[in-house]
Structures are given as C-alpha cells and as structure tokens.
Amino acid sequence: MSEQAKTKISVQDLHLYYGQFHALKGITMEIPEHEITALIGPSGCGKSTFLKTLNRMNDLEPNVRIEGSVRLDGADIYQDMDAIELRKRVGMVFQQPNPFPKSIFENVVYGPRINGIRNKAELEEICERSLRQAAIWDELKDRLGKSALGLSGGQQQRLCIARTLAVEPDVILMDEPTSALDPISTGKIEELAMQLKKDYTIVIVTHNMQQATRVSDRTAFFLLGDLVEYGDTQELFSNPKDERTERYITGRFG
Amino acid sequence: MESTILNFGTQADAAGHRPAALKREDSMSNVHASKKTKGYYFRKEYLGRGIATGCGLFIVVLTLAIGVFLLVRGTGTFTRFHHSILEFLFSSDWSPVDTATGSGGGVGAAVFIAGSLLTCGLALLMITPFSIGAAIFMTEIAPKSGEKIFRPAVEIFVGIPSVVYGWIGLTVLVPWIKNVFHPKMGGYSVLAASIVLAVMIFPTITTVAADAIRSTPDAFRKAGYGLGSTRWQVIYRIVLPASRSGIMTGIILGLARAFGEALAVAMVIGKTRAFPKNLLSPTNNLTAEIAADMGNTASGGEANMALWTMALLLFLISMLFIFLIHLISGKGILQVEN
Amino acid sequence: MQARIRSARRTDEVMTVVFYAVGGFFLVLILILAGYIIINGLRSYYPGIFGTTSSGIGNQLFNTVYLVFWSLLISVPIGVLAGIYMAEYAKPNKLTKFLRISIESLSSLPSIVVGLFGYLVFILMTGAKWNLMAGALAVSILSLPSITTTTEDAMKSLPKSYKAGSMALGATHWTTIIKVLLPACFPRIITGVILAAGRGFGEAAALLYTAGQSTVINWNNWNLTSKTCPLNPFRPGETLALHIWVMRTEGSLNPNSEKIANFSAAVLVIIVLLFSLAARMITKHIGRKAVGEKA
Known part of the structure; x- marks a missing residue:
C-alpha cells in the first residue's frame, strides 16, 4: 500500500549542525501520507534531532544551523513558511507527557484558544472531539475541570495527543511517546497511533524495535547522523539490505 | 499490512476500532494556508517582547541614573567647593558653611567614617562566631529542628523592621548600658550601636553560611568519619574549610547591611561629632549624619553638598562589597542570597 | 593513642x-x-490609638498600606516583565551581564541611598513637597530587584517541556510565556511579592526624605486634588515605621509618644509576621496544588 501513497513530507539533503558538531549528514527521504513512519537507531544517532527539524523545534535551540530542504505538501518549511504556522500543521508529542499545569479542559483547548477561538460552545465541542479521537473521552469526561497533573502517565500522554489533535494538524510527530509509560499504557498509545493514521500522517521515533514493527508501515534506520536504510517496515526487519541495519536489529550493535 | 515479525496486535484489528471521526472540513485548511501577517506577530510576540526588554533596560537605566546622580551631586564638594578628597576622608574638622552659597568651612568626614567603620567592625567581631556557630547548629548538629524551627526563627529576625530594632535599642539597650556601666554621657554609645547592628546582621550571615555549609558534598563528611574523626573534627577540619568562601560571602553581606543601616544606628549612637574615647562613648556615623541633617541644610550649599558626598561614599562602598563578593565566591550575590 | x-x-x-x-x-x-x-x-494600647488625631496612628497605618499598594503597583509589573526578559529573552551577551550587575547593585544599595536618590529626583528636581508617591517610588526601587529575581528564578525552574509543548502547538514565544509559563509560576511570584510588601511596610530610611515626616488627612475630603484627601498620593504621607522614628524626638511635644511608638512597633512586627506566614503557606502549597480551573 505504501507504493501508491502520496508524499507528505519530502526531505532533500538535510544537514544539521550544533555549533561545530555535524548531527545530521545529508538526509534524503520521502514520508508518505496516512502512514506511520518509524525512526529507529541507537541513542545519539540523530533520529530525534531529525524529527524536530520537521516542525522546526530546533529553532528554539541556540547555535543550530540547518542546510538542505524539507517540503511539506511541496512547500519548503524553512523558506516558504513561518515556524508558528508550520507547527500548527505539524504537531508533536513528546517523550515525557507534558500537560500544562492547567485543567484537562484548558489543556485540550489551549491550541484553539491561542488561535483566537473564544466561543465556549465551540471550545467544548473541540475538546470532546479531540478527547474522543484520542480515545480518552470516556475516562475524562466527568473530570474536565480537574488538573491534568493528577492523571496517570498514560492518560497524560493521551491527553497530550488530544491537545495536539485539537489544533487539527496534518502530521503528528511522536518522539519516543511511550518510553516513560508502562506496557498497558504503551499498548493504548500504539493502538491509538494506528487508528489516527487514517486521518493523519505520523512520524514516530522509537528506541524499541518491536514497537516499530508493531505500528509502523515504514522504518528508517539512523546511525551517527546518517540515514542508513529506509523502506517498508516488514522488508527492513526481515530482509535488511545494509549490514549495519542487520547488526542493529539483531542486537549485535551498540 | 500486518506486523508479522513478533505477532503483536495487528493493524487490521486496530482499524476496526476507528472512531467515526472527525477530521476537519477541508475548507478549514485554508485557515492554515494563510500566512501570518506582520500585525499578528506584532500583537503576539514583538509587542510583549519589546515591553519586557524595555523593563529590563529600565533597570539598567535606573541603576546608572542612581550612580550618575549621586556622582554629580556628591562630587560637588570637590569641584564646586574645591575641597580635597583627602580632607574629606581624613580630616575631622566638620564645619561646613550651611548657606546656599557660602564656602570655606571644613568638610572632614573622618569622624563619621570612623564611626561607621568602628560600629560595623565591632558588630562583625561580636556576631560572626555566633552566626557561624548557629549555622553549624542548624545544618550539622540538628538539621531537622534547624530546618523546622531555627530557620523560621531566623526569618523573624530578618522580618523585624530596622526602626523597630532601633526603637528597642533606644528604650531597652541604651538604659541598660546606662544602668550597668554608668558612662558619663548616658547609654548612647558605640557599644549600643554595635549590638543593634550585630543583632540585625545575625540572620544574614547565618543563612548564607548555613547554605554554604549545607552544600558541602556529603562524600567529604563520609570520608572524614570513615577515617575515625569525631563530628567536631569533621566540622572543624573538613566542612568549615570547604565552605570558607560561602561563609566569607555571608560576612561581607552582613557587613554591607550594617554599613547601610541608618535609622536604627541613628537612634542609639548618640550623634556626637567626636571620635569615641572608648566603647561607651557616643559618636556619629555616615548614615546617621545624613539622615539627621540632609533635610535641614540649605540645598546646594557646602554643608548639603558634603552630605551628598557622604551618600556617594556609601554608594561606592556598597559597590565595593559587590565586587568583593564576586571576587570571593565567583558568583553574584543574588545567587548567594537565594 | x-x-x-x-x-x-x-x-x-x-x-x-x-x-x-x-x-x-x-x-x-x-x-x-x-x-x-x-x-x-x-x-501600650489606649482607647483612640487607632484614631486619626495626633494621638492615634490611624493615618499612619493607612498611609503605610496605601504607600505599599502604590509601590507594588509600580514595581510588580516592571519587576515581573524584567524577570521574564531575563529568563526568556536575554541572550548571553554583555548587555545581559550588565543588567545582572545592575539588579545586584540595586539590591545591595543601602535604603537611605535610595531614599536620597528619590529625594533628589522626585522632590528636588520636580520641585514638589514631600509626598506619598515619591515614597512609593523609592520603595518600589527597593523591591524591584527581588521581584525581578524571583520571577526569573521561578521561570527558569519550570520544566522545559511546558515551553516545548506550547511552542509545538503553534504558540508564539510571548503567548507561551503569558498563557503557560507565567500562570505556572504564579504562586512563587506571589510569594515574592508578599515578602517585598512585608519589607515595604517596615521601610523607613528610604521614606525619610520622600514621603515626609508628617501627615494631615481630612477623612471627609474626597476631592482627589486636595492636599488633605486620603486617596491623593501627592500629599505628605508619613508611614508607621517613620512614625516610630518621629516619635523618638517628640517626647516633649506628645505625652503619648512612647506608647504610640511601642504600639506602632508591635503593629509593624505583627503585619510583617503575618506576611511571612502567608508567604510560607503559599510556598508549602506550591506543587501540592496545580493551578487552573475550567474556564
């Protein structure tokens, strides 16, 4: 199915430097629409850094220099778009659940609010829709006014996903979204990700190869700032073309 | 497609549970497509950032203004009335002419400077051992009750306004000194001023020293105990030397507070324009003299100007203290105090 | 051995x-x-000690509260915004270093020096008489550094993930500060403001030559431009702390002066204790209770 999928994000020869350090060395890849693309590799390989270039979160860090192009639906996100506008279209879920110290309701409608929606009924509708999409409405509907910090880690992460959905992005970036969660919560997030791909394009960084095989359609293997291998997940895991990929997925590699 | 390798839940399964949702209308995406205007960024970012930056700059300007105004005003003694800096610092002939234009009097502030140095020095001498002792008590000896009882108590010390210290000094300490020592001039004395200052700077030195002691790595203590030291040996030979710079910083902060204190000292020092003969005789200091006479002298006159020079001296001394603290601790006093 | x-x-x-x-x-x-x-x-209490005549401290008590109110009105916005600048916008350059030194210098100035600066600028240079506003400005200079540092520290101690989360939703930096970061450190800032207020109540040296050492209030006069209207901040406004200082020399003129000073001292200490108690309680509650309710 991935063959005929339309390309959502197209990355051409992307280099990233932290000061003198060359963190991404010429990444070229096409991320298809309505699929889940997993980024794997040992820690420090650049997969999270790469993920952050897709919604320009690296802009927030000092001394970062980027060369090459990233195109979202054909538009260069570093030339033709500003970061604020881009981040509304490319949402992000972080490694640690990061709800704001506000109520559940205020967390979900934060994005719509800062975009100028003031109508209470409309906000409530967005809140319900987003929480339903994140499959957590039933758990939270009776406690929307309570602090989001009182939720369990898994609930917090799904709330953060709902918060991202409320902005109605096209793409959702997930940066090791389950690494801080227990197995049951992890299962729920994975299931959710697979449901969401019908409507969204998802890019997920994971250090967990089983997770990549469970959820993703395509997998990219990063090593020391290089994209070593990228292709159909099943293919990559069962029949890796590069020896380094094979060594990594069979666990013979740092 | 199915994830075949490990045979966990399949996507086919997951697809079955898809919510009947709920993607936005396509027309909404036009909202995204519109590029944000300059007006948007002005309202949402530049305006706020500009105001915040302005407030930061305001503090710089304010500080510079205080320095420059004091400098301009305070150097009048030397530029307009042609006194020498040496006369101001070392002469004890204080007889400035108190008219708007008259000149030719003496502006020797040595008595006031000596009064400040003497009272502050004595206060420091009295209280430093106790402060360090109290700091050790609340961190090393009884850390639990130190945190729960002693620290709040020290905060009460800080909270009592300085005029109240002065008032207690005036109504309790001065009569007490008078009754016990029977000095010729009553109880107003260097001793009274020093005791009041000592009590006032006790919390400053204690809290800063306690923080420094607390931040000594535990590994040091364990190493000491491991070698068979007693607690006192660990404190004396390991903890105190390790936290020396923090303790010094606390002492200088205390000194700075004592130097700048005005009304509490003014109430008990006796305001006598003469070097003290002993600890029980009255004298005067910089702050008390400024507080007493600034409003009574003819503005811009020689006497008035000499008082401004004393204010400038206070300003310069407080800058010197900041410099010393940076030199000793390698960090700013704000980090130390918090 | x-x-x-x-x-x-x-x-x-x-x-x-x-x-x-x-x-x-x-x-x-x-x-x-x-x-x-x-x-x-x-x-030392006697009936009428809270009165507004020369044998009561009613006017001074009111002036104290009113002066601290004005000083906070001035120093809190400037201090918080400057703290935001320091925590979020300041780049590690020379200007920032200089700003840090400035804040430090301000915080270590003797209050009498700040009072003299106030006297020079707000009284001598404007040609005004002693007034409560000049005192409020002097006190706000004294509390500015602590409010700035409290805000900066509070913001810097927030989890980085708040900012990242908000920015990832397409918020600008400023929106993130106002909508997420500032509310999240609100309790700590309030604690800092309360402590600053407590110090303001007890301040005297900075007010000696700004707010003035006398006060005349006509409680039936609500004409804001009048020199005796309670709410007119441009009238002489002796505060409680200063009143103790004044009473010291008025022994012969006012038979109650010692009692008044004793009582004023007690009132000041009680106020300051209550304020530090309040600050302590808020500090305790930080973390235990998250802010934000359904709007």
Whole structure:
C-alpha cells in the first residue's frame, strides 16, 4: 500500500549542525501520507534531532544551523513558511507527557484558544472531539475541570495527543511517546497511533524495535547522523539490505 | 499490512476500532494556508517582547541614573567647593558653611567614617562566631529542628523592621548600658550601636553560611568519619574549610547591611561629632549624619553638598562589597542570597 | 593513642554542647525580642490609638498600606516583565551581564541611598513637597530587584517541556510565556511579592526624605486634588515605621509618644509576621496544588 501513497513530507539533503558538531549528514527521504513512519537507531544517532527539524523545534535551540530542504505538501518549511504556522500543521508529542499545569479542559483547548477561538460552545465541542479521537473521552469526561497533573502517565500522554489533535494538524510527530509509560499504557498509545493514521500522517521515533514493527508501515534506520536504510517496515526487519541495519536489529550493535 | 515479525496486535484489528471521526472540513485548511501577517506577530510576540526588554533596560537605566546622580551631586564638594578628597576622608574638622552659597568651612568626614567603620567592625567581631556557630547548629548538629524551627526563627529576625530594632535599642539597650556601666554621657554609645547592628546582621550571615555549609558534598563528611574523626573534627577540619568562601560571602553581606543601616544606628549612637574615647562613648556615623541633617541644610550649599558626598561614599562602598563578593565566591550575590 | 581518642571525644562533646547553647541562645533571643515587642506594644494600647488625631496612628497605618499598594503597583509589573526578559529573552551577551550587575547593585544599595536618590529626583528636581508617591517610588526601587529575581528564578525552574509543548502547538514565544509559563509560576511570584510588601511596610530610611515626616488627612475630603484627601498620593504621607522614628524626638511635644511608638512597633512586627506566614503557606502549597480551573 505504501507504493501508491502520496508524499507528505519530502526531505532533500538535510544537514544539521550544533555549533561545530555535524548531527545530521545529508538526509534524503520521502514520508508518505496516512502512514506511520518509524525512526529507529541507537541513542545519539540523530533520529530525534531529525524529527524536530520537521516542525522546526530546533529553532528554539541556540547555535543550530540547518542546510538542505524539507517540503511539506511541496512547500519548503524553512523558506516558504513561518515556524508558528508550520507547527500548527505539524504537531508533536513528546517523550515525557507534558500537560500544562492547567485543567484537562484548558489543556485540550489551549491550541484553539491561542488561535483566537473564544466561543465556549465551540471550545467544548473541540475538546470532546479531540478527547474522543484520542480515545480518552470516556475516562475524562466527568473530570474536565480537574488538573491534568493528577492523571496517570498514560492518560497524560493521551491527553497530550488530544491537545495536539485539537489544533487539527496534518502530521503528528511522536518522539519516543511511550518510553516513560508502562506496557498497558504503551499498548493504548500504539493502538491509538494506528487508528489516527487514517486521518493523519505520523512520524514516530522509537528506541524499541518491536514497537516499530508493531505500528509502523515504514522504518528508517539512523546511525551517527546518517540515514542508513529506509523502506517498508516488514522488508527492513526481515530482509535488511545494509549490514549495519542487520547488526542493529539483531542486537549485535551498540 | 500486518506486523508479522513478533505477532503483536495487528493493524487490521486496530482499524476496526476507528472512531467515526472527525477530521476537519477541508475548507478549514485554508485557515492554515494563510500566512501570518506582520500585525499578528506584532500583537503576539514583538509587542510583549519589546515591553519586557524595555523593563529590563529600565533597570539598567535606573541603576546608572542612581550612580550618575549621586556622582554629580556628591562630587560637588570637590569641584564646586574645591575641597580635597583627602580632607574629606581624613580630616575631622566638620564645619561646613550651611548657606546656599557660602564656602570655606571644613568638610572632614573622618569622624563619621570612623564611626561607621568602628560600629560595623565591632558588630562583625561580636556576631560572626555566633552566626557561624548557629549555622553549624542548624545544618550539622540538628538539621531537622534547624530546618523546622531555627530557620523560621531566623526569618523573624530578618522580618523585624530596622526602626523597630532601633526603637528597642533606644528604650531597652541604651538604659541598660546606662544602668550597668554608668558612662558619663548616658547609654548612647558605640557599644549600643554595635549590638543593634550585630543583632540585625545575625540572620544574614547565618543563612548564607548555613547554605554554604549545607552544600558541602556529603562524600567529604563520609570520608572524614570513615577515617575515625569525631563530628567536631569533621566540622572543624573538613566542612568549615570547604565552605570558607560561602561563609566569607555571608560576612561581607552582613557587613554591607550594617554599613547601610541608618535609622536604627541613628537612634542609639548618640550623634556626637567626636571620635569615641572608648566603647561607651557616643559618636556619629555616615548614615546617621545624613539622615539627621540632609533635610535641614540649605540645598546646594557646602554643608548639603558634603552630605551628598557622604551618600556617594556609601554608594561606592556598597559597590565595593559587590565586587568583593564576586571576587570571593565567583558568583553574584543574588545567587548567594537565594 | 587511647588518650588522644578520648580527648577528641571530649572535645566533640564539649563542642556539641556549645553549638546547642548558641542555637538555643538565639532561639530564646528571638522569642524574647518578638514577644517583648508585641506584648509591650499591646500593653501600650489606649482607647483612640487607632484614631486619626495626633494621638492615634490611624493615618499612619493607612498611609503605610496605601504607600505599599502604590509601590507594588509600580514595581510588580516592571519587576515581573524584567524577570521574564531575563529568563526568556536575554541572550548571553554583555548587555545581559550588565543588567545582572545592575539588579545586584540595586539590591545591595543601602535604603537611605535610595531614599536620597528619590529625594533628589522626585522632590528636588520636580520641585514638589514631600509626598506619598515619591515614597512609593523609592520603595518600589527597593523591591524591584527581588521581584525581578524571583520571577526569573521561578521561570527558569519550570520544566522545559511546558515551553516545548506550547511552542509545538503553534504558540508564539510571548503567548507561551503569558498563557503557560507565567500562570505556572504564579504562586512563587506571589510569594515574592508578599515578602517585598512585608519589607515595604517596615521601610523607613528610604521614606525619610520622600514621603515626609508628617501627615494631615481630612477623612471627609474626597476631592482627589486636595492636599488633605486620603486617596491623593501627592500629599505628605508619613508611614508607621517613620512614625516610630518621629516619635523618638517628640517626647516633649506628645505625652503619648512612647506608647504610640511601642504600639506602632508591635503593629509593624505583627503585619510583617503575618506576611511571612502567608508567604510560607503559599510556598508549602506550591506543587501540592496545580493551578487552573475550567474556564
């Protein structure tokens, strides 16, 4: 199915430097629409850094220099778009659940609010829709006014996903979204990700190869700032073309 | 497609549970497509950032203004009335002419400077051992009750306004000194001023020293105990030397507070324009003299100007203290105090 | 060897006793001091001491509160915004370093020096008479550094993920600050403001030549431009702390001066204690309770 999928994000020869350090060395890849693309590799390989270039979160860090192009639906996100506008279209879920110290309701409608929606009924509708999409409405509907910090880690992460959905992005970036969660919560997030791909394009960084095989359609293997291998997940895991990929997925590699 | 390798839940399964949702209308995406205007960024970012930056700059300007105004005003003694800096610092002939234009009097502030140095020095001498002792008590000896009882108590010390210290000094300490020592001039004395200052700077030195002691790595203590030291040996030979710079910083902060204190000292020092003969005789200091006479002298006159020079001296001394603290601790006093 | 160990033990025991004595001494001293001020003050109470005549402290009490109110109105916005600048926008360059030194210098200035600056700028240069606003401005200069540093520290101690989360939703940096970061450190800032207010209540040296050492209020006069209207901040406004200073010299003129000063001291200490108690309680509640309710 991935063959005929339309390309959502197209990355051409992307280099990233932290000061003198060359963190991404010429990444070229096409991320298809309505699929889940997993980024794997040992820690420090650049997969999270790469993920952050897709919604320009690296802009927030000092001394970062980027060369090459990233195109979202054909538009260069570093030339033709500003970061604020881009981040509304490319949402992000972080490694640690990061709800704001506000109520559940205020967390979900934060994005719509800062975009100028003031109508209470409309906000409530967005809140319900987003929480339903994140499959957590039933758990939270009776406690929307309570602090989001009182939720369990898994609930917090799904709330953060709902918060991202409320902005109605096209793409959702997930940066090791389950690494801080227990197995049951992890299962729920994975299931959710697979449901969401019908409507969204998802890019997920994971250090967990089983997770990549469970959820993703395509997998990219990063090593020391290089994209070593990228292709159909099943293919990559069962029949890796590069020896380094094979060594990594069979666990013979740092 | 199915994830075949490990045979966990399949996507086919997951697809079955898809919510009947709920993607936005396509027309909404036009909202995204519109590029944000300059007006948007002005309202949402530049305006706020500009105001915040302005407030930061305001503090710089304010500080510079205080320095420059004091400098301009305070150097009048030397530029307009042609006194020498040496006369101001070392002469004890204080007889400035108190008219708007008259000149030719003496502006020797040595008595006031000596009064400040003497009272502050004595206060420091009295209280430093106790402060360090109290700091050790609340961190090393009884850390639990130190945190729960002693620290709040020290905060009460800080909270009592300085005029109240002065008032207690005036109504309790001065009569007490008078009754016990029977000095010729009553109880107003260097001793009274020093005791009041000592009590006032006790919390400053204690809290800063306690923080420094607390931040000594535990590994040091364990190493000491491991070698068979007693607690006192660990404190004396390991903890105190390790936290020396923090303790010094606390002492200088205390000194700075004592130097700048005005009304509490003014109430008990006796305001006598003469070097003290002993600890029980009255004298005067910089702050008390400024507080007493600034409003009574003819503005811009020689006497008035000499008082401004004393204010400038206070300003310069407080800058010197900041410099010393940076030199000793390698960090700013704000980090130390918090 | 045995003897040395024994003597080391004995020294240790002696020193432990010494430290307990020092700690105990100061604990007792503070209790006696605070207790004496409050009890002696309350015992000096007489009917009419809260009145607004020269034998009461009603006007001074009002002036104190009113002056602190104005000083906070000025210093809190500037201090918080400057703190935001320091925490979020300041780049590590020379200007920022200089700003940090400026804040430090301000915070270590003797209050009488700040008072003299106020006297020079707000009284002499404007040609005004002693007025409460000049005093409020002087006190706000004194509280500015602590409010700035409190805000900066509070913001810097927030989890980085708040900012990342908000920015990832397409918020601008400023929106993130106002909608997420500032509310999240609100309790800490309030604590800082309360402590600053407490210091403002007790301030006297900075007010000596700004707010003035007298006050005349006509409580039936609500004409804001009048020199005797209570709410007119441009009238002389002697505060409670300053009143103690003034009473010291008025012994012969006012038969009640000692009682008034005693009572004023007690009132000041009680106010300051209540304020630091409030700050302490808020600090305790931070973390326990998250802010934000369904709007």
